[in-house]
Amino acid sequence: MKFLTARFYGILTLLWLSVMLVLTLTPAQDMPDTPAWKLLSFDTAAHAGVFAVLAGLGWLWARQQPGLRGRAAGVVLLGCIAFGALIEVLQYSMHLGRHAEWSDLLSDTIGAVLGLALLLALRRQLPPAPLAAAALLLALPLHAQPTTPDLAHARRTIEALASAEMHGRGYVQQGEHRAATYLRERLKQLGLQPLAPNYTQPFTLDVNTFPGKMELAANNVMGPHGGGALQPGSDFIAAPNSAGGKVLYTHLLPLDTLVFTNPDTAVAWVRRPLHHQALLLTSRDQARWSQLPPALRQQLDLFAQVVLVPKLTASLASSQANNPRFEVLASRWPQGKKLVHWQLDAQLLHSYPTQNLAAVVRGSVQPDSFLVVSAHYDHLGMMGSKTYFPGANDNASGVALLLELAAHYAQPANRPAYSVAFLLFGAEEAGLVGSSYFVQHPLLPLPRIKFLLNLDLLGTGEEGATVVNGRVHEAAFRQLTALNDAQHYLPRLTARGPAANSDHFPFSEAGVPAFFMYTRGGSLAYHDVHDQPAALSLAGFAGAYGLARDFLNAQGARPAQ
Numbered sequence: 001m002k003f004l005t006a007r008f009y010g011i012l013t014l015l016w017l018s019v020m021l022v023l024t025l026t027p028a029q030d031m032p033d034t035p036a037w038k039l040l041s042f043d044t045a046a047h048a049g050v051f052a053v054l055a056g057l058g059w060l061w062a063r064q065q066p067g068l069r070g071r072a073a074g075v076v077l078l079g080c081i082a083f084g085a086l087i088e089v090l091q092y093s094m095h096l097g098r099h100a101e102w103s104d105l106l107s108d109t110i111g112a113v114l115g116l117a118l119l120l121a122l123r124r125q126l127p128p129a130p131l132a133a134a135a136l137l138l139a140l141p142l143h144a145q146p147t148t149p150d151l152a153h154a155r156r157t158i159e160a161l162a163s164a165e166m167h168g169r170g171y172v173q174q175g176e177h178r179a180a181t182y183l184r185e186r187l188k189q190l191g192l193q194p195l196a197p198n199y200t201q202p203f204t205l206d207v208n209t210f211p212g213k214m215e216l217a218a219n220n221v222m223g224p225h226g227g228g229a230l231q232p233g234s235d236f237i238a239a240p241n242s243a244g245g246k247v248l249y250t251h252l253l254p255l256d257t258l259v260f261t262n263p264d265t266a267v268a269w270v271r272r273p274l275h276h277q278a279l280l281l282t283s284r285d286q287a288r289w290s291q292l293p294p295a296l297r298q299q300l301d302l303f304a305q306v307v308l309v310p311k312l313t314a315s316l317a318s319s320q321a322n323n324p325r326f327e328v329l330a331s332r333w334p335q336g337k338k339l340v341h342w343q344l345d346a347q348l349l350h351s352y353p354t355q356n357l358a359a360v361v362r363g364s365v366q367p368d369s370f371l372v373v374s375a376h377y378d379h380l381g382m383m384g385s386k387t388y389f390p391g392a393n394d395n396a397s398g399v400a401l402l403l404e405l406a407a408h409y410a411q412p413a414n415r416p417a418y419s420v421a422f423l424l425f426g427a428e429e430a431g432l433v434g435s436s437y438f439v440q441h442p443l444l445p446l447p448r449i450k451f452l453l454n455l456d457l458l459g460t461g462e463e464g465a466t467v468v469n470g471r472v473h474e475a476a477f478r479q480l481t482a483l484n485d486a487q488h489y490l491p492r493l494t495a496r497g498p499a500a501n502s503d504h505f506p507f508s509e510a511g512v513p514a515f516f517m518y519t520r521g522g523s524l525a526y527h528d529v530h531d532q533p534a535a536l537s538l539a540g541f542a543g544a545y546g547l548a549r550d551f552l553n554a555q556g557a558r559p560a561q
């Protein structure tokens, strides 16, 4: 009977060991999202808990082994430590995206000690004092602060925001609402205080969308089935202000570039009949559009347009042109075709309701002074009913960094002296609509913002980062550079003058000191279908996190001692 029980515990121990191996060696992206517990880091608690069970089972087996009597606890403890070390080595060497850390081994050991102590105390082989000491030991690492963000966790945030379910976080199929719902949940899990009911500041915008049919084909055969079909997103896109429409076929009319230099040609073109033609031009022609005589410009604006471009870069517009306008990747355009077919659904949405999200960690010393971290969560949405813009770098990456910073300041041990607000703007891609609305309807007094740090495009970093307004706020930029030099966070920091290229701009215009930081190097995907999570190295993510945190701390977010 005793032999059977020993074997039973032995089998249980082995089963538990295999469960642990499977769990710890699963690639990071397959792991479920963990709840953000306020006091204990989930990772630490999980390590300790799992090893407590392992030690307990191991001890129940070992104490019945004739050779181990009296030494069972010690042998099991050593075995647990060795197994914990093995897991970390495997995690490191198998490149699973899991982070191998020696602090995990400490958690493992403490868990094993606690598990053994609990069992021994239950069997009255140990007085409660050592048990209390072990519990105290366990509590120590639970308060230890991570010095780097959890990159696997950040990558999961980026993957969630860039997933097909979010439809490109635009205005087709409620993409931006889905993203906002996901982000409210994240803010709630972190225990952040809302700056508006349900973290939400509603506003509306007008925006042109492409929610349905999206076909373009160039061929020499009349009718829609002549072949030469181009792929939406990868071969062509609709220009932001394109109207919808459908033609079975129409003639392509290459723009005569003499219209730019020869007045006679320009006059001849003004007199040209328009019907059944689509204008074929290049991005170079488009760049010097303003050089054309106004009468000709007016005339050409009435044509449908196919523009050949070296790179597809999508954008959003708040109005619609008279005709369909396509941009085609020049390298994918079939040369020598005379006819073109298209079918495009374009819908100009009026007063579409969307939102900013706003949360705060209240300061312990000066709660009415604010440091602000901002990032836009919206992107370009869909290009037809099947193609979406993932926007992993722009700006799932900045949102992920904002959430890691929020997780840091939400921990009681890091409670800032000044308040730190976290603003997630909508409709940035539609022309800084959300941040402009916030500045006009601020949820916190703008003069009380000591500094605003806007995060947009944080997914690379091989070549360091650029700081817009670095040349405006020179002292703050010197401080930033000093912090970067001290800790070697990013390979290089470059200062720029003012630029209206992200959500810091409306704040700058309103007199709020603001930096906009973006990483450089790596993936060149921008406003296209290739801006995918897999393309992002996150090379500068940990560095940008450390730098942003140190900078915010230096500006007043450092916890009061």
Ligand SMILES: [Zn+2]
Pocket: 376, 394, 395, 428, 456, 457, 502
């Ligand atoms: Zn952006």
